[in-house]
Structures are given as structure tokens and as C-alpha cells.
Amino acid sequence: MNRSFRNASAAACAAALCFLGPGTARAADPQLCAACHGPEGNSVIPANPSLAGQPEQSISIQLFQFREGNRKDPQMSPMAEKLSNKEMNELAAYFSKQKAAAPARKTSPESAAAGPKLAQQFNCVQCHGPALRGQQHIPRLAGQQYDYVLVQLRKFKARQRADLDGNMTAAAEPLNDKDIETLADYVAGLSPQ
Amino acid sequence: MSSCKALAAAFLTTFAAAALAQAPAAPPPSWQQGRTAEQDKSTLHPFAPHMTGRDVKELSLDKLKVPAGFKVEVWADGIPEARSLALGDKGTVFVSNRLAKNVYAVVDKNGKREVKTLLKGLNAPNGIAFSKGTLYVAERNRITRFDNIESALDNPPEAKVVVDGLDPQNQPGHFWKFLAMGPDGKLYYNVGAPGNIVMPSYFQAAISRVDPKTGVVEEYVQGVRNSVGFDWDPRTKNLWFTNHGRDWLGDDSPNDTLHHVSHKGMNFGYPFCHQGDILDPDFGKGRSCSSFDKPAAKLGAHIAPLGMRFYTGSMFPPEYKNNIFIAMHGSWNRTTKQGYNLTRVRFDANGKAKMEPFLTGFLQDEKADPPMWGRPVDVLQMKDGSLLFSDDYNGILYRVSYAKK
Numbered sequence: 121m122n123r124s125f126r127n128a129s130a131a132a133c134a135a136a137l138c139f140l141g142p143g144t145a146r147a148a149d150p151q152l153c154a155a156c157h158g159p160e161g162n163s164v165i166p167a168n169p170s171l172a173g174q175p176e177q178s179i180s181i182q183l184f185q186f187r188e189g190n191r192k193d194p195q196m197s198p199m200a201e202k203l204s205n206k207e208m209n210e211l212a213a214y215f216s217k218q219k220a221a222a223p224a225r226k227t228s229p230e231s232a233a234a235g236p237k238l239a240q241q242f243n244c245v246q247c248h249g250p251a252l253r254g255q256q257h258i259p260r261l262a263g264q265q266y267d268y269v270l271v272q273l274r275k276f277k278a279r280q281r282a283d284l285d286g287n288m289t290a291a292a293e294p295l296n297d298k299d300i301e302t303l304a305d306y307v308a309g310l311s312p313q
Numbered sequence: 314m315s316s317c318k319a320l321a322a323a324f325l326t327t328f329a330a331a332a333l334a335q336a337p338a339a340p341p342p343s344w345q346q347g348r349t350a351e352q353d354k355s356t357l358h359p360f361a362p363h364m365t366g367r368d369v370k371e372l373s374l375d376k377l378k379v380p381a382g383f384k385v386e387v388w389a390d391g392i393p394e395a396r397s398l399a400l401g402d403k404g405t406v407f408v409s410n411r412l413a414k415n416v417y418a419v420v421d422k423n424g425k426r427e428v429k430t431l432l433k434g435l436n437a438p439n440g441i442a443f444s445k446g447t448l449y450v451a452e453r454n455r456i457t458r459f460d461n462i463e464s465a466l467d468n469p470p471e472a473k474v475v476v477d478g479l480d481p482q483n484q485p486g487h488f489w490k491f492l493a494m495g496p497d498g499k500l501y502y503n504v505g506a507p508g509n510i511v512m513p514s515y516f517q518a519a520i521s522r523v524d525p526k527t528g529v530v531e532e533y534v535q536g537v538r539n540s541v542g543f544d545w546d547p548r549t550k551n552l553w554f555t556n557h558g559r560d561w562l563g564d565d566s567p568n569d570t571l572h573h574v575s576h577k578g579m580n581f582g583y584p585f586c587h588q589g590d591i592l593d594p595d596f597g598k599g600r601s602c603s604s605f606d607k608p609a610a611k612l613g614a615h616i617a618p619l620g621m622r623f624y625t626g627s628m629f630p631p632e633y634k635n636n637i638f639i640a641m642h643g644s645w646n647r648t649t650k651q652g653y654n655l656t657r658v659r660f661d662a663n664g665k666a667k668m669e670p671f672l673t674g675f676l677q678d679e680k681a682d683p684p685m686w687g688r689p690v691d692v693l694q695m696k697d698g699s700l701l702f703s704d705d706y707n708g709i710l711y712r713v714s715y716a717k718k
Binding site for chain 1: 340341342343344345358360361363364365366367368391393412413414485682683708
């Protein structure tokens with residue numbers, strides 16, 4: 121993706137959020153989510169995760185974590201604050217039914233060689249599945265935005281990322297930054313289906 | 314075992330990882346701790362609740378089956394991860410959770426239930442008990458009290474600490490507590506084992522009690538891997554509790570168990586002996602199960618018995634009097650799933666347990682992933698003799714009632 125398109129997307133995302141004054145637009149409108157998470161939830165902004173085709177429960181749980189203040193983000197927290205459980209479930213159902221786009225990223229040959237071994241060694245496949253496509257409350261990593269995965273893994277390792285059950289914090293602990301970069305590069309280039 | 318194991322936490326594995334920075338493989342998530350090499354490729358895993366609950370209209374409520382003359386209905390919904398239940402004198406139903414941080418109060422107003430978020434920002438507040446106007450809450454690390462709570466549901470008082478320091482090591486695995494008020498006026502709570510099969514430290518894998526007047530703690534029974542439900546026999550005033558056996562010892566081994574405590578100081582065997590008669594393959598070496606107290610009943614492997622109560626009401630037929638109802642939250646650590654029901658247990662004159670599923674239908678496909686659409690957690694007898702039970706998977710409370718035909 122070229123840089124100017126990326127910047128334009130980020131600007132559109134920011135602009136959409138500006139309209140979200142208290143009591144205005146319904147945060148439960150998937151179109152509003154799409155401003156930052158991309159068309160049908162296929163993100164074109166590196167820092168923002170793709171939602172398209174994610175397991176339904178994995179989306180609703182993260183919305184819950186944002187609303188309850190367990191996960192914090194300057195853009196997501198105010199969005200989630202307004203959502204009822206029902207609206208969270210509706211958004212999760214909608215995005216889980218969208219088709220995940222082919223990944224924009226091409227994994228480097230080095231990461232493609234090392235990634236599968238690391239994913240095995242550090243237990244990624246134990247919960248995210250052999251093809252890293254997620255299940256139930258566990259998100260799909262295949263085809264996810266590289267920057268997003270990178271930041272989340274670093275935050276888990278630093279114990280700064282809310283974690284429903286402690287598993288990800290434990291899993292990220294032994295990773296060094298090179299492992300994190302390799303894993304993020306590897307998963308970002310995997311086919312989501 | 315329940316999805317509890319998913320809560321496997323980080324600390325021991327973390328320190329081990331730091332020490333073995335150059336080791337080829339990272340420590341597994343702690344719910345996998347204790348797997349054999351052959352089990353390395355197992356796809357069995359715990360299940361997480363829908364934290365946002367699910368719409369009752371989307372659920373297969375007609376699949377729920379109870380014996381003739383009984384009826385089951387949704388009593389309240391929209392309670393994230395509804396776990397333990399406690400009943401106030403004025404009829405308030407208090408509901409806890411474990412992965413979130415709240416305690417809810419459900420008030421019945423002319424047949425309609427209003428759900429209030431009563432307490433916020435707590436640390437895994439799984440245990441709740443109500444006694445003489447006071448709500449007690451067991452968090453991961455402490456037990457607190459909220460006096461005259463039913464007069465202050467919209468403006469609850471500040472927590473007063475009964476006892477603190479219950480989790481000095483920030484233990485992994487089974488850090489949540491069950492709480493109940495004993496007939497002796499003391500609060501009983503469990504401290505679970507810090508993992509699937511590990512050597513517990515001094516007051517772990519035990520049920521203890523604390524005098525709320527003094528804050529003094531004493532250990533009551535030991536060798537209890539993890540109990541998430543207990544009650545007292547109304548006839549003998551003896552404590553009974555449910556207990557979760559270890560994982561990764563096979564589909565049918567060991568059983569989860571029901572225990573009868575006849576006196577303080579009993580030891581039920583963990584981590585050396587399971588279900589009263591199976592030595593642990595590692596910790597059991599050089600031990601004998603005869604050194605330990607036996608369970609009152611074997612409930613089924615990995616079936617994850619959580620809340621249990623003696624039935625003392627007059628709504629159900631007389632043969633139900635003093636029977637035990639147990640909420641089965643599992644199983645996950647089993648290739649063919651079982652449980653996900655309410656089980657009725659009674660004992661014959663020889664002390665032999667007779668068990669039968671009382672409410673079924675949550676388990677829809679014993680080979681599927683997930684196999685169930687709901688998971689019972691706790692049971693609560695209401696003043697009219699009906700029975701409430703919680704379902705953390707969907708955030709729902711159900712009511713079971715009986716009417717003569």
C-alpha cells in the first residue's frame with residue numbers, strides 16, 4: 121500500500137471519530153467501525169486490526185474489555201464505552217460474517233522460514249490453531265496487520281495488554297523483540313482462509 | 314475441569330522461562346501443564362464465556378429437559394459471566410463473576426428483574442455470601458464486607474476488609490475463591506492449587522475459614538485441588554464440598570468428587586492421591602491412598618462440579634428434601650464431553666450415593682467444539698423453594714420450579 125493512501129485512510133478514521141460527540145452517532149453502526157477498521161472490517165491502516173472474518177466471540181470479548189476499561193486505547197475506548205452487550209454482539213456477528221481479504225503483506229523469506237518453528241516453539245498454534253486462524257474467543261492471526269500484531273505482542277510481554285485469562289501474557293513473556301518481529305511478519309502474510 | 318484452567322497464569326512459567334532463556338521450547342500455557350508427550354498434539358482446550366452474554370432469543374431453551382412436573386425458564390439475563398449466587402433477606406439475588414470485576418444485584422420488581430451493577434473494579438470477585446444483612450465478597454486476595462447492603466443497592470458502602478493477604482504469591486492457576494457462611498458464623502473459602510498438578514504451598518489446595526469478627530484464619534481441610542462449591546448438611550451441620558480432579562490423566566480418570574467433612578483437619582489427597590484411590594503418576598510415588606480421606610462420591614471425570622446446595626425447600630416433591638443439587642460446568646479435558654447439567658445426588662441408608670442428571674440439554678454434541686451452548690455454575694434455593702442456577706457462558710440465570718399435575 122502506498123504511503124499517501126495510508127495517510128488518507130488514517131485521516132478518514134480520525135475524521136469519523138471527530139463526529140462522535142457525546143450522544144450523537146450510534147457507535148453500533150458497522151460503517152463507523154469501518155472508518156478505522158477498513159471496508160467490511162478489512163483494515164488498511166497498519167496500526168488497526170482487521171475484523172473481517174474473525175471468530176465472533178473474539179470480537180465481542182475485546183469490545184467488552186475496552187468498555188470495562190481493561191483494555192485502553194484513545195480511539196477504541198470512547199467507542200466501546202457507548203455500546204451495550206447487545207450492540208457488541210451485533211457488531212461481532214456482522215464482522216465475523218465478512219470475508220477476510222487476502223493479506224497485503226508479503227512475508228520475508230527469512231520470516232517465512234523461521235515463523236512456523238517459532239509459532240510451534242512458543243505455543244501460538246496451541247490456541248490460535250495450526251493455521252493460526254483462531255477459534256471461539258481466540259482471534260485469527262493469519263493475515264492480520266503486521267504493525268498491530270507487533271504492538272500487541274510487545275504490550276503482552278510488557279504486561280500492559282489486558283488478557284482475559286493470562287495465557288497471552290505468559291506466552292509473550294519468553295519472546296525477544298526479534299522473535300516478535302519474525303512472528304508478526306510471518307502471520308501477517310498468511311492466508312486468512 | 315472447567316475453563317478455569319484457561320486462567321492459567323503466568324508467574325511460575327514466567328520465572329521458569331527467564332531461567333531457561335536459551336531453552337528450545339517455551340513453557341506451555343498452564344492449563345496444558347501435566348500433559349504427557351503423547352498428549353502434545355491434543356486439541357482439547359478450555360472454553361471461555363461470552364463476556365457480553367447472549368440474547369435469550371438466540372438460544373435453544375426448548376432443549377432444556379427437567380423431570381415431569383418441573384419447569385425451567387429464564388429468570389434474568391444480561392449478567393456478564395454470571396457465576397456465584399447469594400440470596401439477600403429482602404430477596405435480592407447477588408451474582409459474581411471471575412474474569413470481569415463486578416458484582417451484580419438482581420431485584421425482582423413485580424415479576425420483572427432489574428440487574429444493577431452493584432460493585433466495580435474488584436479483583437476476580439468469584440466468591441459471595443450473604444448473612445444477617447451483610448454481603449461478603451471473596452476476591453483473589455481478600456475478603457470484604459458490605460453491611461446493610463440491601464438498603465444501599467444504588468449507593469453501596471465502601472468495602473470493609475475482613476481479611477487480606479490471601480494470595481501473597483499472586484498464584485497462577487485456580488486463584489479465584491468460593492465463599493460461604495458456615496453455621497458456626499465463620500466464612501469458609503477455598504484456596505486452589507497453583508496449577509494442574511503441582512506441589513501446593515502451605516495454605517494452597519485447602520479450604521480455610523475466617524472469623525469475620527476477628528479476621529483470624531484457620532485451615533479447615535487440606536488436599537483439595539480446587540473446590541468451587543460447598544454447603545452444609547442441614548441435619549448434621551457438616552460441610553460438604555465439590556472438588557475438581559487433575560487433568561491430562563485420561564478421558565475417564567480421575568473422577569471429580571463430592572466430599573463430606575466430618576471433622577477439621579481431614580486431608581483429601583492432592584497432589585498425591587486422586588479420587589481417594591488413584592496415586593498420581595508423579596507425586597504419588599512412595600505414597601499410599603490409605604493415608605488420605607476418601608470422597609463421599611465420584612461424580613465423573615473432568616465433569617467440573619461447581620456450586621452445590623442441599624435442597625431444604627417445600628416446593629419440590631418430598632423425596633427431594635435434603636438432596637444435593639450440583640452444577641456441572643464441564644467437561645473440556647475429555648475427547649467425548651459429558652456434564653453441562655444439574656445433577657441430583659442423594660445417599661441411601663448405607664451412605665451409597667445415587668446420582669442422576671436433573672436438568673440436561675446444554676450439551677448438544679459431545680464431539681463438537683464447543684460441545685455445549687450453556688454452562689451451569691452455581692445453584693441457589695429461593696424462598697419459595699424454587700431453584701435458581703447461573704450460566705456464565707451466556708450470562709443468564711434460570712429458575713426451576715415444580716407444580717403438581
